[in-house]
Amino acid sequence: MEYFKIVNVRTTEEKIREALTLENLEQMSTQLIQLGQPDEREVSIGSIWGEFTLSRDIIRGGLRFALVECPNALAWTVTTGFSPAPESIVLHLTINRQQKKPSFTEEIEDFLEDQKQCLEAVFNRKDAGVHG
Template identity: 45%
Template sequence: MEFFRIINKQVTEKQLQDTIKPSSLEDYTVTMQFIEDSNPNFLGLTLWGEFLISYDKIKGGIRFTLLDCPNALSWTITTGFPPEREQILIHCTINRTKKPDEFIEEINEFLDEWEQGLKTKF
């Protein structure tokens, strides 16, 4: 399943990469916390529990992945590409085609938090 948020803010790839880091998660969302570094990944707390999380700088921005999540939840925060080249795009995926409505609502709430955090910080 795929989920999207488009945020009407103009930033650069470098601004995203320099500003959004594992240690700054709490600046963007209240349901995530950085616990400890575990090179090259980190241990983090989410609304679904504690996970080993990867953080990667990618073309256009950054990517987070919950490495030990049974749903393979991953999200990117990018700019400079379609569908909105001049805005921030959050793209989230899970490795399922169907999930209970409650879980889908939680993902949407999670993305809403990120959207609000990005609007506030940028």
């Protein structure tokens, strides 16, 4: 299953990478709690779904995050410059299931909405976005 959320802010992939680090997860979501010290690309986190290793990878257009031990292989990207909204940030989350309970789908949608609100706050600051 896949889910999309458009964040109506202008920025660059470099700014996404600078702003969204494992050291400052609160910039990205109020639903991810850092449980340990991050290394270069992973950190232990707590979430509504339990405790996991969160990985962070640089990809074209921004970043990919994944819950490494998640039985649903939950992963999401934070990118800009591509369809469906090249002038905005696109959140794209996937799980390796074709169907899930409506309650799980609602939790995913809430998670993406929380990220959208956090990213709007971060990238609408004058020092963070792209301004003409």
